[in-house]
Every structure is written in C-alpha cells, then in structure tokens.
Amino acid sequence: MTLKDNPDTDEQEFNLEKISPELLLKDTALGFDSAFKFAVDLLDNFSQVLYGSPYALMVATVSVLTGEHLLLEDAPGVGKTILAKAIAKSLGVQASRIQGQPDLLPSDVTGFSIFNPETTQWTFRPGPVFSQIVLCDELNRTPPRTQAALLECMEEAQVTIDGTTHLLPNPHLIIATQNPLSQQGTFPLVESQTDRFGLSCSIGYPQIEDEIKLAINHGTADQVLKIKEIGDQELWLSVIRTSGLVHVSEAVARYAVEICRYTREQPFISLGASPRAAISLINSARGVALINRRDYVIPNDVQVIATASVAHRLAVDPPHRPQEIISNILRSVAQPRP
Known part of the structure; x- marks a missing residue:
C-alpha cells in the first residue's frame, strides 16, 4: 500500500490499486482460532446426516472453507442431495435448487427479462443461480446449452443477459450432483465445465451398520432440519478470506x-x-x-x-x-x- 500527502489538503490519499491482496484479506478475515472452530462445527454437522463417508465429509468441508465449487458424482440414493442441503442449512444463507431435466432452459437457471407494458421497460427477474448456495441436482441430466449457462457464473461470479452484467452474491457456491454417465438420459459435462469445479468426490455406499441405521430411521432427511446454523454470510466470507491467509x-x-x-x-x-x-x-x-x-x-x-x-x-x-x-x-x- 502506498500513501502520499495531498498538498492541497491535510488529508492523505490512498492508492488502492497498489494495496496487496493479502492486506485486503486481513482486513476482513477471522482469527485462525475462529476458523478452526468453524471447520470443526461444519464437520460435526455433516457427520449427522452422512454416515460412513469421512473423505466426502472432509471434501465438503474444504469446499465451504475455501469457496471452491463442489461436484458430487455417484449413484442415486447415496446421500448427495442430503449433503448439499446440510451445507446450506449449516451456513444459514439463501439457498436455491435447480433440478436437472432434459427440457431445462438456460433462462430457468440464470433468469430472464420481461417486458412491463405499464412502464414500457424491460424488468430483469433473477433465476435461482442468484442465491448464495446453488444446488444443481443431477446436473448431467440437463442439455449442454443449459450446463453452459453456469460457466460464467462459476468463473466470474456474474451473469450476462441481454448485454447487461449482473453480479452474483459473495460468497457464491455451486454444489452439483451428477449420476454415472452409464445411466440413461445423461449428458456428459464438457471439460471447461468440470475444470470449474474445484473439488469432486463420490460418497459411496455405507457400511452395513450405517445402512441399517438409515433404514430404521427413514434416512437422514429429517436430521438436516435439526442441525444447527453455525454462521451467516458475513462469517462465511470471513472464513474464506482467512483460508486465503x-x-x-x-x-x-x-x-x-x-x-x-x-x-x-x-x-x-x-x-x-x-x-x-x-x-x-x-x-x-x-x-x-x-x-x-x-x-x-x-x-x-x-x-x-x-x-x-x-x-x-x-x-x-x-x-x-x-x-x-x-x-x-x-x-x-x-x-x-x-
């Protein structure tokens, strides 16, 4: 950061262009002890809804701590959506869900402009991607052009519609699930799409003891509602900035x-x-x-x-x-x- 005196006033001018990114991070970051506790609380929440998958729990926690988009690849019914919901519930921020299907349009994801005859103006109606956490369930069941609607969102945290750029909330995390490509009705994600997911893992089938527990308790969908919120938008953003330090x-x-x-x-x-x-x-x-x-x-x-x-x-x-x-x-x- 550079600082110089203004000869015309007693005030000092800051050259913001020369402020180091690390210094900007420090201004809004947490102490490391608070970040450590946040990570432990996250793992505890996730372990209440997903049994016997320690590596998947760790990867999901890293995704939240760093803001890296997460892709969960596995067979249906192993808990991908449950884990994604637990992430949203833990952070206490606005979340939305996009259900992948063959007729899903790009505007169903990003939003669209509608003409208002009373004002004779076009009004933008944001799509579900404008939430802070976006769950794209069965992403590879959507056609390629709809998958491509997420490219700008994931890389630049913005959406451009009708020549106008709309910024997405910060932080912004996309959690997508996809089924094995061998299953019917799937469209492979292109390389530019998968490269934008910072992390990817599979959950796998649970051990027999854990599966018995799931069967007796009708799964863990109700448990997601019971886990505690451990943060909000401001805290989550501070944790991400702390991880950068x-x-x-x-x-x-x-x-x-x-x-x-x-x-x-x-x-x-x-x-x-x-x-x-x-x-x-x-x-x-x-x-x-x-x-x-x-x-x-x-x-x-x-x-x-x-x-x-x-x-x-x-x-x-x-x-x-x-x-x-x-x-x-x-x-x-x-x-x-x-």
Missing part, C-alpha cells in the same frame, strides 16, 4: 504444481490438469490445513486433497482411471523435504 511455502507450492504438470506428460492422458487446477489444489490444501488446526500447508495436505481436486479434470484413455492415476503420481513426484 494460510501460509504456503514455495517448496509446497512447487510440489502441487509438479503434480499437475506430471498429468500433462503421460501418453494415456489426453487432457491433463490445467494451471487453474494447480491454483485450486493449493487453495484446497489451505482448507485441509484449517481442518487440522494449522495456519500453514504441509505436503500431506496437498496429497490428501489431490484426488478430489485434480482427478475429475483429467481425460484418460481406457482402461485407466483418473483416481488411480493421481495415486500413482503422488508416489512418483518427490515430496519437498522439511
């Missing part, structure tokens, strides 16, 4: 970048991880550090979240699987020494 050394950042670059060098990977993936991986590792009550990132944080952050972005040749490839890469890329 978690220290990442150059050695750890290089380690994360090398993991992403390694995916571009394999002959059986037709599309490797982009620079956006490296940025997201480091950002997500900061969230893992907060969960572990640390204000700095270690190589293990990168390893823990690498599959959820990178695997879904890869286009691989069969019979290779992206998750297995990331596991092999983690064994191949040397960790930085302390």
